[in-house]
Amino acid sequence: xxxxxxxxxxxxxxxxxxxxxxxxxxxxxxxxxxxxxxxxxxxxxxxxxxxxxxxxxxxxxxxxxxxxxxxxxxxxxxxxxxxxxxxxxxxxxxxxxxxxxxxxxxxxxxxxxxxxxxxxxx
Numbered sequence: 174x175x176x177x178x179x180x181x182x183x184x185x186x187x188x189x190x191x192x193x194x195x196x197x198x199x200x201x202x203x204x205x206x207x208x209x210x211x212x213x214x215x216x217x218x219x220x221x222x223x224x225x226x227x228x229x230x231x232x233x234x235x236x237x238x239x240x241x242x243x244x245x246x247x248x249x250x251x252x253x254x255x256x257x258x259x260x261x262x263x264x265x266x267x268x269x270x271x272x273x274x275x276x277x278x279x280x281x282x283x284x285x286x287x288x289x290x291x292x293x294x295x
Contacts, residue, residue: 229288232281239274243267 213220250264 227284229281229284232277232284236274236277236279236281239270239277241274243269243271243274246270 210220210222244267246267247264250260250267254260254264
């Protein structure tokens with residue numbers, strides 16, 4: 174149990190500052206986009222207020238990302254399992270993001286189908 178506590182402590186030591194940096198970066202990019210749009214509106218330029226990607230594109234992106242990550246995780250664990258047979262138990266955890274990725278890909282397909290049936294095909 175002491176090894177696990179050390180692992181968690183080191184992980185959190187690096188994860189908390191990294192999370193703070195990611196959150197600040199997200200905030201800063203969002204603020205810059207808002208300022209850019211406000212400046213364009215002040216000059217009288219028409220600005221599209223649509224998101225960069227559609228909802229289907231976001232779902233597709235997350236689906237591919239999660240499915241690829243889980244496949245990579247299983248591949249890494251299979252290499253480790255050559256010397257440590259218990260690694261297959263850890264590799265089973267990769268099915269969680271894989272299932273989430275398949276869910277996002279299904280969501281993307283359903284959104285596209287609904288848009289096509291409504292006559293707004295992408």
